[in-house]
Amino acid sequence: MANSPTNFIKSDPDCIIDIQTPRYSFLSAQYKQSFAYKTMRNRLPAILENIIENITKDAENIIAEFGEETRKEIYDVADRILKLKFKLENDYVMKTFKGEARDKKLWNDFLNQQNNDSNSFLKACWLYAECYVYRRLYYFFENHRILKTYDYFSQNKQKAFTISVGAMLNVFEVLQSMKSHISDDNLKLLLKLNLWGNRCDLSISSGKEVKPGDNPFELARNLDKKIIVDESCKIIECLNHADRKNSVIEFICDNAGYELFTDFILADYLIESKLVSKVRFNLKAMPWFISDATFNDFRWSLEYMKNHSSPVLREYGQKWQAFVIGNKFELANVNYFWTSPYEYYRMPEIDPELHKRLSKSHLVIFKGDLNYRKLISDFSWDCTESFKTCLKGFQPTNLCSLRTIKADLICGLLEGQSKSLEKENNEWMITGEFGTIQFAAKCDCFHNSDR
């Protein structure tokens, strides 16, 4: 890594202003008292440093697996990541992509539309800049002959799955007793189990292990007061209206590991209870935000379960693989919209085919914090604004969001609610301690009170 820029920059560039994000503005790292600032100034540079450390530490293993030719690629990639970190820290402009990338046009069109004065790492909307860093990172690997298929986050993701086996076994134990007893209460509990699965994301912890507790159902039962908007009843009502023989649910997945496992659990229940006929999983086309689930992670997880020493894990691994073969679980085709910087309200214009497909499903379940940011546009809404308003017209069909709160934006709260949360803990929006279950009906057929 000779000639690489060193990380001498610690003082803030001039664009940073020491204020909170003003109301009704895009989130951005230029507001020093925001979580965007913390992410772009501290968390992301640390994440990039970790990747360099991991791939160089693991270099001999990677070389043993892929051959001597990889050595040069590893050090070249490490050098590029270090330069990216330098550019991020010094607020460089986010340049278009020149080399190989299937989604090059999607990204370059987006970047070319941006205002020159604000198209830099720290001045841009946080969502755009954070997505750009992950996209640029993959681009370095993608443009190497051998490393193009290497997932630099896979070890973290696989570890996240394997350390959760205790929790998974507990989930199966409770689930067995539910089988004979299909009910709205059970479905509600599974929605909550699924929500708390979103706590296990590795980007908020900058890649450090996050292990679920060993008794997740107990957690799901006891954490109701941490769910500060709970519209699970509306989701259940919506599911009860599904055409049972012909209904598809789309999961817009988030993290691999334990969270993906909870997605399988909820999907299994929806199929077994015959509420819907198919669940489609939308996965990431590239390593994304450290722990987001890719196609490979999906397959790896089922294979890992199928070969596990625990009979129940083996049984479900086989069962869910059979669901994939039998089309009850479907993997949606690769789609680069999910790793683009676009907010979801722009989907009809940017990817009309995807919008059309989603609109044919009965319900779309958006998992996690990043999907939430894309749903409500990385914007400092007044927190009492309705979810529906913040979607800015994005309503392909019934949709819901299950999210543990890890970023300082929210909507759908009651008057005074945020003040009392603030008193409890002034970091309540960034710890993942609280969660929201929000729902927006396509039409007024359900009681979607527009709070």
Ligand SMILES: O=P(O)(O)OC[C@H]1O[C@](O)(CO)[C@@H](O)[C@@H]1O
């Ligand atoms: O896995 P999730 O729930 O999408 O969380 C990842 C998100 O959380 C953060 O770490 C904080 O918002 C972001 O960097 C990212 O948007």
